[in-house]
Amino acid sequence: MPNTVKVLKLTTDEKNSLECLLRCPTTEARKYIRAKILLLKSDSYTNEAIADKLDITVPTVRLCLQKYFAGGIDNALNDCKGKGRKQEISDDDITWVVNKACQKPLDYGFSAEFWYPASFTRFIQSIAVKEGHPRLEHVSEFSLRKILANAKIRPFKVTYYCEKRDPDFDSKMHNVLVIYKQVSLQFDKDGNLLPFEGTPVHTLSYDEKPGIQAIGSTTPDLPPISNTEKGSSYMRDYEYIRYGTISLLAAIDLLTGEAIPLVSDTHKSSDFVEFLTRLDAKYPEGDKIRLILDNHSAHTSQETQRYLNNHLGRFEFVFTPT
Numbered sequence: 001m002p003n004t005v006k007v008l009k010l011t012t013d014e015k016n017s018l019e020c021l022l023r024c025p026t027t028e029a030r031k032y033i034r035a036k037i038l039l040l041k042s043d044s045y046t047n048e049a050i051a052d053k054l055d056i057t058v059p060t061v062r063l064c065l066q067k068y069f070a071g072g073i074d075n076a077l078n079d080c081k082g083k084g085r086k087q088e089i090s091d092d093d094i095t096w097v098v099n100k101a102c103q104k105p106l107d108y109g110f111s112a113e114f115w116y117p118a119s120f121t122r123f124i125q126s127i128a129v130k131e132g133h134p135r136l137e138h139v140s141e142f143s144l145r146k147i148l149a150n151a152k153i154r155p156f157k158v159t160y161y162c163e164k165r166d167p168d169f170d171s172k173m174h175n176v177l178v179i180y181k182q183v184s185l186q187f188d189k190d191g192n193l194l195p196f197e198g199t200p201v202h203t204l205s206y207d208e209k210p211g212i213q214a215i216g217s218t219t220p221d222l223p224p225i226s227n228t229e230k231g232s233s234y235m236r237d238y239e240y241i242r243y244g245t246i247s248l249l250a251a252i253d254l255l256t257g258e259a260i261p262l263v264s265d266t267h268k269s270s271d272f273v274e275f276l277t278r279l280d281a282k283y284p285e286g287d288k289i290r291l292i293l294d295n296h297s298a299h300t301s302q303e304t305q306r307y308l309n310n311h312l313g314r315f316e317f318v319f320t321p322t
Contacts, residue, residue: 008041008065014073015039021077031077037064038076089143093133097124097147101155115155117141166322173321176292179203183254193255201316202283204251204260206275206293210267214243249275251291269301276307280314290316 010018018035021027027035033054040050047061068076101120105112112119121141128136148154166172183203186194218239225231247267251260262278264271279289293299299317308315 010042034064034077037061088135094147096133098151101148101153169321175318200287201290203254203290206251206291208249210247211245214246215240269298269303272298273307292318294320295322
């Protein structure tokens, strides 16, 4: 006995609605296929023929028809709310992870200074159950990276900033910037130094570099050898001799660009006074020497102050903010 084809009887309004859906250019693909299933079924096509015509599976056709008979066209075309995989990592879990990332490993007894992806993952996995987040017991490093990226948190990166610890920060900064502006105005449009009006002022930017290693070679350098692969440059023995450490005191004349150095075995007030003495001898008598310098103790010590008292009007110190 031949199989009979069950006919789906659609009303005129239902057919018009489905055909309108097919003509709409913004119709979702799944709704388009389901509308075609219903129309073809209403034209007495078998499930197998519909599946073959639309290049889908027979169970897909059956499911669409079952949903139609259970709740009409809307039920057949749309999925019920709540379908699909539910989110496993909750917002509470995410907030907890971000909070942990904003604390240093030292706060939890670890020796590392900052969290890195691998170590942070192990840490989260180890305390997740204890702190009420069991889903994160086996969380992957990729998932944690994604959580921190979405929160724009990079706990392994350091960005430096300048803390205003000096109550006179703004006024000192203003003074330094004004001096650099004055220096720039001392040149004409062609970069030539203009003559001073009144007392000449020599402006220098000064700083120190203590603790420089003084080292020497154990053997003379070997000269390059032509037509060789390894001897194309000077060769120096890896071993070296340490002669201790030295301090470099230096200033750059902002008008001439000249660097004025002083090398010393120590880094004391007496070294700074020696440097001032060198500047005093370098520039013509009667000129003013203006130094932009930091707040090192040697710059304000009693020994330095005694030297300045003996050279009144010769030096002007402009301190950068602390």
